[in-house]
Amino acid sequence: MNPTQPAERYSSESLPMHGRMEMFSGDQDPLTSVQYTTINMVTEPPKDHIVWSLWCFFYGNPCCLGLAALIFSIKARDRKMVGDMPGARHYGSTACCLNTVATVLVSLSIIIAIITVSVILAQLSRL
Template structure:
């Protein structure tokens, strides 16, 4: 680069102090982007996709996915208020879906443990694979 293509004063060259008539302003303002209260809402798309693919009790994960996509669309269109509303709905549907996704396996484990405890404390032996195995098993559930 040659300096003659730029219009610098003769006493002001790049990376040096200028002694010309330009005066320094007392403050410097640096724009770092949007403020914290103006940041765009989250869309929770990955969380919604995981909840949709795993168990998906009562289609809660699918509803979360729909609102996540709506939130992303509204965010790209610049409608941040509607994007925030869709984001909040997606978050709550994801919370409900994740709760159910954790509750169903936990209930299955608890029922299995209770069944094993009941089988261990009941009198007699239960031969599930023998001749009377199914009848012995059904006696557990008869009143």
């Protein structure tokens, strides 16, 4: 907080972002004075991937990866509600990785099953 400005808060629309240079009297050189800018960055809340985890749990759950992803998604949502954003990001990232692996495994299994059935049907039609 800048002690030279009033204690009341201003919205970002009412004041433009700019640096402020303070001049000191006495022996100090104005070129060595401190210049600073305050930027309030609003970060996006971490994603918990709960819908994707539910889909992986109910429709594609190889090696219980869907269940593990669902557990990490719920932990991410709990951490987000508590206010622990780094913890929520960590659990959300783990849920995303588990969901990705589960989705790839299910997709590969479906593709292999389709190819196998089509090859068997092609061989049966030759007989």
